[in-house]
Amino acid sequence: MFGALLVPVVLGKLPSEIHKNIARDHDSDNISLIELRKSIVKEIKILEVGQTTEYGDSHMTATFFAGAKSRQQPHYDHKQTKGTHACVFSDGTHHSNECTQRIRLPWKQEHDQLPTNFSIAKRRTESVIRRLDREPAMVDMFNQSNITLTCVFIFTLIAIGVYRRRIRSKDQPPGPWGLPFVGYLPFFSKNPPRKCTQLAKTYGDIFCIRLGSWPTIVLNSKAAIREALVEQSDTFSDRPDFFSCKVVNNMRSLGFGSYNARWRLHSKIASTVLREFASPNKPTTEKIIMMEAEKLTEYFLENTHTPFDPHEEIFLAVGSVVYQICCGMDKDCRNDKGYLNLIKTPK
Numbered sequence: 001m002f003g004a005l006l007v008p009v010v011l012g013k014l015p016s017e018i019h020k021n022i023a024r025d026h027d028s029d030n031i032s033l034i035e036l037r038k039s040i041v042k043e044i045k046i047l048e049v050g051q052t053t054e055y056g057d058s059h060m061t062a063t064f065f066a067g068a069k070s071r072q073q074p075h076y077d078h079k080q081t082k083g084t085h086a087c088v089f090s091d092g093t094h095h096s097n098e099c100t101q102r103i104r105l106p107w108k109q110e111h112d113q114l115p116t117n118f119s120i121a122k123r124r125t126e127s128v129i130r131r132l133d134r135e136p137a138m139v140d141m142f143n144q145s146n147i148t149l150t151c152v153f154i155f156t157l158i159a160i161g162v163y164r165r166r167i168r169s170k171d172q173p174p175g176p177w178g179l180p181f182v183g184y185l186p187f188f189s190k191n192p193p194r195k196c197t198q199l200a201k202t203y204g205d206i207f208c209i210r211l212g213s214w215p216t217i218v219l220n221s222k223a224a225i226r227e228a229l230v231e232q233s234d235t236f237s238d239r240p241d242f243f244s245c246k247v248v249n250n251m252r253s254l255g256f257g258s259y260n261a262r263w264r265l266h267s268k269i270a271s272t273v274l275r276e277f278a279s280p281n282k283p284t285t286e287k288i289i290m291m292e293a294e295k296l297t298e299y300f301l302e303n304t305h306t307p308f309d310p311h312e313e314i315f316l317a318v319g320s321v322v323y324q325i326c327c328g329m330d331k332d333c334r335n336d337k338g339y340l341n342l343i344k345t346p347k
Helices: 002-013 016-025 033-043 118-171 192-203 222-231 243-247 261-278 285-302 311-327 337-344
Strands: 045-054 057-065 075-081 084-089 094-096 206-211 214-219
Touching: 192 206, 192 214, 214 222, 261 311, 285 311, 311 337
Parallel strands: none
Antiparallel strands: 045 057, 057 075, 075 084, 084 094, 206 214
């Protein structure tokens, strides 16, 4: 990110001749920071050489290249020999000066935008190279900061989850800790009842574990089971909104529905119907069907001499059977106008 932003800045600060040479070999819009640095190193370079011997004299040599069309010419060699500074240019001329920092470079007339003396050239070159050398460190620092921010974000989410779980678990019995998302499932052995018995020795007859993301209350004694299912049946009659329960009629069925006023009404109706059918004095389903079949047969016999549509009578006979099974009453649905409107109204 920082490299892409720095490329146009660096290109804008380079001398025009160097900029042209780089643009000649690379697309300025697509050049990467690494490619730009390599190109600048070829165009502008300061090479510090150790102790060398020439004509019996030891000296330090620094070579500086800048803005050359051939990337080799012109060049400038700065030599320090026994305290005397000397400049040798590409044309072979030799200049000696005690104050080499102010010596003018040979391309002053041809390339007026290039540095005019060694001090400016070296300062500008080292500034650019130093900035480019720092850039990978800036990118690494940015990547490390991203990793740090990601770790802090994940840690914050975990801390919030643990805090919310502690708040929710204040009213829950104690139990073992589980892993995120899977809960205590990985720690169950091949025999879950035996594992629950072992946990009961640590946490008591009533403890809480998480199966996946759902808290589950485990009862390990007859007294605890009786108290939960008999004495506090209303508290433990609800169903969790599992995805599998939602698939079955959107949790509106009698077996998997939520414990609310609607469920209690349906449960009462179902209990009444079962009780009616269980009584020896009440007609069974077979008897109800036989009575409706007799009524349907009588209707057919009464209309043998005239054409008629049997669809409506068959529809009412089936509806009467369902009506008596659900409502538990020995009553003809043909006399219930509300029920007739209900079954005849199209969806």
